[in-house]
Amino acid sequence: MTTRRNFLKKAGAAGAAGAATVAAPAVHAQSKTKIKWRLQTYAGPALAEHVIKPSIDSFNKVANGEMEIELYFADQLVPTGELFRAMQRGTIDAVQSDDDSIAAPVDISVFGGYFPFATRYSLDVPALFHQWGLNEIWAEAYGEIEGVTWLSAGAWDPCHFNTVNPIRSLEDLKGLRVFTFPTAGRFLSRFGVVPVTLPWEDIEVAVQTGELDGIAWSGITEDYTVGWADVTNYFLTNNISGAWCGSYFANSGKWDALPAHLQELFRLCMDSSHYYRQYWYWGGEAKLRVDGTKLELTSIPDEEWATVEAEAVKFWDEIAAETPRTAKVVGILRAYNAAMAEAGRPYRYT
Numbered sequence: 418m419t420t421r422r423n424f425l426k427k428a429g430a431a432g433a434a435g436a437a438t439v440a441a442p443a444v445h446a447q448s449k450t451k452i453k454w455r456l457q458t459y460a461g462p463a464l465a466e467h468v469i470k471p472s473i474d475s476f477n478k479v480a481n482g483e484m485e486i487e488l489y490f491a492d493q494l495v496p497t498g499e500l501f502r503a504m505q506r507g508t509i510d511a512v513q514s515d516d517d518s519i520a521a522p523v524d525i526s527v528f529g530g531y532f533p534f535a536t537r538y539s540l541d542v543p544a545l546f547h548q549w550g551l552n553e554i555w556a557e558a559y560g561e562i563e564g565v566t567w568l569s570a571g572a573w574d575p576c577h578f579n580t581v582n583p584i585r586s587l588e589d590l591k592g593l594r595v596f597t598f599p600t601a602g603r604f605l606s607r608f609g610v611v612p613v614t615l616p617w618e619d620i621e622v623a624v625q626t627g628e629l630d631g632i633a634w635s636g637i638t639e640d641y642t643v644g645w646a647d648v649t650n651y652f653l654t655n656n657i658s659g660a661w662c663g664s665y666f667a668n669s670g671k672w673d674a675l676p677a678h679l680q681e682l683f684r685l686c687m688d689s690s691h692y693y694r695q696y697w698y699w700g701g702e703a704k705l706r707v708d709g710t711k712l713e714l715t716s717i718p719d720e721e722w723a724t725v726e727a728e729a730v731k732f733w734d735e736i737a738a739e740t741p742r743t744a745k746v747v748g749i750l751r752a753y754n755a756a757m758a759e760a761g762r763p764y765r766y767t
Contacts, residue, residue, distance in 0.1 A: 452484040452679070454671065457500060459514035459663070461491045461617050463643045467697055468573065469513050472690035476682060484679050486511070491617035498614075504668050505564040511667040517599045519666075521565075523558040524740040530598040531576040531658040532736075533729040535750050537757070537765060539660040539695055542572035549749050555664070558742065566669045569684070571691030573661035574698040576601060578653040579640045580631030581624065583715045587724065596620050597633040601657060604732050605633060608725065624648040633657075638701030641709060652712040655722050657729075 458469050465488070473488045495503040500512045500519040512519060516529030528535070536542060546552045551570070559567035578584055578595065591609030595602075602612025610633070615623055623629040625648050632645055636656075640646040665687050672680070706714060737747035757764040 451482060452675070454484070454486045454510035455489060455494065456486050456511040456513065457489040457491075457494055457509055458512075459491055459497055459500075459518055459617070461643060464639060465490050467642065468694055469690055471693060472686040475689060476686040479682060480679065484675075497617070501565065501666075504666060505562075507564075507668050507670065509668075510671045511665065513663065513665050515598065515661065515663045521559075522562060524743050525554065525558050525746055527600045527736055527743070528746055529600075529662055529664065531601040531661055532750075533601065533604045533657045533732055534726055535658060535754075536572075536662075537659040537754075539572035539574070539698060541753070541757075542570065542660050542662050543691065545749065545753055546570050549753050551746070551749065554742065554746060554749075559666075564669050566667050566672045568665040568667055568672075569687045569691070570662055570664040571687075571694065572698075573663055573694055574636035574638055574702065575656045575660060576633060576658040577636055577656045578631055578633045578651075579635075579637070579645055579649045579712060580651050580653070581649055582630065583651045583713070584653045584717065585715050586717055587721055594628070594630045595633045596623070596629055596631075601633060604657065604729070607728055607732075621645060621648050635661075636698060636702050637705045637709065637712065638698050640712065641701075641705055646709070646711040650713060651715050652706075654706075654714055654716045655725075657725070 456473065458465050460468050470488060473486050477485050489509075491497060494509060497514065497518050498520050500509070500514060501521050503509050504512050514529075516523065516526035518530060520526070521529070536545075546555070555567050555570065559565060576597075578593075580593070580595075582589075584590065584593075587608055590605070592611060593609070594611045594613050595605070596615055597605065597610075597612050599612075602610070606612060613623075613629055615629075620629065620632060620634075621644050624631070624645070631649060632640075635645075637646075637652055640649070640652065675683070733747050733750070737744040754765075
């Protein structure tokens with residue numbers, strides 16, 4: 418296992434060596450050297466087995482020795498909050514995460530992760546990006562940032578609470594210390610939730626020691642997959658978002674240097690990853706609610722939860738007021754959700 422300290426030492430040494438040989442003549446034999454990338458995901462090892470590892474394994478197999486991607490897990494080389502800058506500097510080559518968690522310096526980063534009530538189902542995310550214009554907006558935003566290329570966005574699971582004690586009313590949210598995403602925490606704090614930021618691998622122990630009262634970071638599939646269902650007791654069926662929005666990013670120099678066929682292979686593997694998650698989460702969320710034995714389901718009554726949805730409308734207005742581009746995204750989200758509601762079943766039931 419590569420440690421962060423050894424990794425940084427090696428990266429520093431490599432940088433120094435590179436600086437000393439900038440003026441050296443090109444050696445033609447180097448063109449045959451295997452290309453190596455370091456890619457770090459936001460996910461811990463158990464979750465990465467599903468959300469990214471199958472696609473990276475496929476890439477390495479099909480690349481047939483021309484290129485190898487080394488996959489690293491949450492905080493393994495770089496803390497998640499520093500991933501963007503590390504990729505920009507070239508310390509790592511690529512990232513899988515939401516824009517929000519890696520502190521991407523773009524105005525649309527608030528829409529990565531869980532933007533409250535933006536989506537109802539996981540298919541909403543690819544529809545918004547491919548058919549409603551978000552692809553172009555994300556490409557524009559990251560095109561203004563030096564050194565990082567945004568590649569593709571996809572959907573993950575919905576955002577629910579899983580907690581030590583039951584949540585059956587909004588009153589139960591007050592003072593609740595939860596691990597969650599930056600923008601989700603910003604919104605939930607309006608209801609008395611106390612967002613807590615910790616390394617991903619520390620969450621399970623933090624719940625056991627009482628540092629955390631629960632987690633608002635995933636759906637029930639992840640709760641069972643990563644072990645959180647073993648340290649919490651209840652799962653709230655109400656959610657603040659129907660799908661997490663995450664992306665793939667790469668250091669621009671490394672991406673531009675790839676031969677066209679390897680770029681295309683990486684795009685295909687990203688699509689494979691997006692597809693895998695669609696059915697893994699969709700099936701898992703239903704099956705574990707019905708057959709899971711570790712978490713008791715609770716709900717906040719619809720009439721009470723409606724106040725949370727109403728507050729989201731105000732939150733959207735605040736975000737729209739930040740920049741013309743955030744206003745454009747909010748406008749698309751409003752139009753999309755209105756179209757889904759008008760279309761009716763199966764797109765929207767209420």
